[in-house]
Structures are given as structure tokens and as C-alpha cells.
Amino acid sequence: MNSTGLLEVTAVRRVTPRTVRVTFTGQGLDALEAWPDQQLKLLFPPPGRPVRLPAAEDDVMRWYQAYLEIPEDERPVMRSYTVRARRPEQAEIDVDFVLHGDEAGPATSWAAAAAPGDVLGRYGPDALYRRPLPSGDVVLLAGDETAIPAVWSLLSEVDNAVVFLEVPDEAEEQPMPGDVRWLHRDGAPHGTKLLEAVREAKVDGSAAAWLAGEAGTVRALRRHLVGERGIDKGAIEFTGYWRRKLTQDDAPTPEDLAEAAEKLGGG
Template sequence: MNTTGLLEVTAVRRVTPRTARVTFTGEGLDALAAWPDQQLKLLFPPPGRPVRLPEADGDVMRWYQAYLAIPEDERPLMRSYTVRDRGKDTIDVDFVLHAGAPGPATTWARSAAPGQVVGRYGPDAAYRRPVPAADTVLLAGDETALPAIATLLSEVDNAVVFVEVADAAEEQALPQVRWVHRDGAEHGARLVAAVRETDWPAGRAAAWLGGEASTVRALRRHLVERGVDKSAIEFTGYWRRKLTQDDAPTPEDLADAREKLGG
């Protein structure tokens, strides 16, 4: 299947005060297989320009080199997202409208409207990472992890789920979720505390963690201290406080990458 192409916005709605759900259609989506935690990269056009796709397909490194070869003033901004829901030939993607000075993707999402066009790379089944089998599976993250958690709940029937959101207005209609409200507290602090205070059922445990990178690291360290095997913890830092995806990786980011690669 062609893993790259154009997506056109067909609908936009606010599912919470701080979350916009954008429905896209595009060539090839009807042939895309479904699986939980389905990730893709969206390419947003520079202001005043159409989106320009890299002239390569297939191998991700060849595609990425072609992306970098696009002149900087024409190169689309690339950000990673998770498919929230699917139709026959559509996908829904949730955009968290972060407080404070908006980044380029949030700026785009705030004014998204039917007819607008972005590019995509993926989803690619080569990057599917199933949650390890266990007696109890912890799913934990912030609002940016909600799309992945919502889809993972379709295949994990023994989950303990914690999601931290800004306040009660940000809750969504999902089963099993234990909502944690920041209510002005430091991002991630109450989520980590809630997981720490939870007693696990007997048996083997596994985990899927997503959200702000330093919070994910804190949760992972805690689970390892509790005896959860590192190989049974799937983790992804979706974003970093005070840094964007365009900033250079920190030593902690590099350590995370080595851990994921088994180094």
C-alpha cells in the first residue's frame, strides 16, 4: 500500500473545549488495515503554499531524506498523531489545543475547515507495537494519549486505565478510565501520584504509557521499581515541555530511543 498521500478535511468538531476532532478523507484510506494505536505523520503546508510531498515512497529513510531535501520555505511542517477513529474511507484525528502560545500544528487545528489539505506518511504496519500479554495491563497517559488508549481498549479487556486531563470538562465518553484532573497542578504530577497509589491485582503486569516525555519516564521508572519487566512496558513520549519536535533530542530522549531499540 502507498504510505504517503494527501488528506482533505471533511469535518471539524470540538469534542471537548480543548480537543478538536478533524475528519479526513484521502486516496488509499479505504485499503488501509486497522489496528490499535495506529500512528501517522501529518504534513502541514507553509503559510500561503500548497502542501508539497517528498518525491519518494516505501523505505522510511529514503522518504525522510526526500522530505529534508525540500527547500526550507516549501517544506511542510511534520507532526506525529494517532488515528482516533475510522470510517470506510475516512480517518478521525484529535488535536489537543494546548494552552499558552500555540505551535504551528495547534494554530492549524484552531482554524481547520472542510476543504483544507494536508499530507500524510503512514500509518505503516511495520511500526505496530502490540501491548505485551499480561494478567493486568496499565494504560496511562495525558490527553494526547487518549486516541491511542481509546483504540487499545478495543483489544485489551483486562486494563487499568488512568488519563490525566486539564479538568472535568476534558473527560470523554470512554469505559474503564479513571480520570485525573490537573486543575492547575503541574502537568503529570497527579497522574504519577495516582499510579503510585494504586494496588495491582496479583499476577503478571504490563503497561502502555504515552504523553509528555518526562511524565512517561517517571511512570516507567516507578513500574520497574514495582517489579514490572522492562520488556513488558511499551512507552512513547509524544511531546516535551518547553521543546517541540523540531528541537534537538535531549540525552533523556536518546536514552529512550536506545531502550526502545533494545540497546
């Protein structure tokens, strides 16, 4: 399946006060292979311009080089998102966008005004980025509101999960297929409630974990599970979906680079 193409909005609905679910259709979505925590790149056009796609390439690095070769004033902004649901018989996917209020970037601003007929570009989902689901006597799933779509998909594959999701308040809870402990920030610093809950959870070295959300919080969770709980690094899958005060356009931090090298090394 060609991993590059256009997506057209067919429906938009607000599923919580801060979450917008956008339904897309597009060529190739009818043949989309399914797996949990399925990522794709969305390409948001500059204001007032149509989406300009890079030349179609099967290799992701060549595709990314073609993306960088688009003139800067025409180059779309690229952001990573999780497929929330897929309906291949209708060539449709759903993607959830968390609205960040005064800190809105290009993706949030687009989602807040999205309407049927709007068009984005996409790269993926690419099986190259498929990560194995960790296994253990218990699987700890922990994240913030940006991790909800991935956790929703993971719960269809895991029947021994302990789940913690931190959201701004009660209104941001969503129906989930498993037993989820919802943690409400209610004005507390981001990640505080999640770290407290995981530290108090009854998990030990025989557990595995999947962690996602703000990068600093994910790092703190992972340090706790490895250093204080004795969980093997190889039993923890982790992703920093976003970075406080930084975007995907900003240079990676030393911590980002170290984690990327560790993932590539398999440890």
C-alpha cells in the first residue's frame, strides 16, 4: 500500500470539551492493516495553501528527504497521531485531536476549525514503526489524554492490564473497553497525579509496561519502574508523544537522542 496520500474530512465531532474526533476518508484506507497503537504522520498545509505532498517513496528516509526539499513556505507542518478507529469497508479512519487552548499549535488550531471537505496529507501508517506489545504477568498501561486512542486499541489485545490515565478533569473521561483508573489533574501540575498513582500501584518485577504522553513524565515513570520496581528495561515500551514547551519541529534534546538510540538498540 502506498503510504503517502491525501485525507479528506467527512465528519467532525467533539467527544469531550477538549477532544475533537475527525473522520477521514482517502485512497488506500480500505487496505489499511490493523495493529494496536497505530501511528501516522499528518501533513497540515500552510494557511491559504493546498497540501503539497513529497514525492512518493517506499523508503521512509527518502520520503522524509523529499519532504525537506519542499520549499519552506510551501512545506506542510508534520505531526504524529494515533489511529483511533478504522473502518476499511468505508475507507475511513478516526483521529482524535486534543485541544490545548492558549498553547495551540498548528495541528490544534486546524482541528478546532476542521470541517467536512478539509484536506490533509498523510504518511503511514507504516509497519516499520510497529512496536511489539510488552508481555508480563501484569501489563501496566499509563499515559495522559494524548495516550487515550492508543490505550483504547491496546486494551483490545491485553486482558491483564492495569490502566492509569491522567486527564484535566472528569469531563475528559471517555468510554473505554477495560477497567481504567482515571486521574483528574484539576489544576495540579501535568504528570503529578499519574506518577503518584503508578508509585502506589501493586506491580512488581514480573510486570511489563507501556507508557506514553508528555516526554518528561514518561521518563520519570520509566525511571521509577526500572530503578525502584526492578522491571527489566526490555519489558517497557515507552513513547514521549509531546514535549513541554517544545514541538516536533524543535531539535531533539540529549534525553530524546539517548532514548532513540536505546530503542534502536533494542534495550
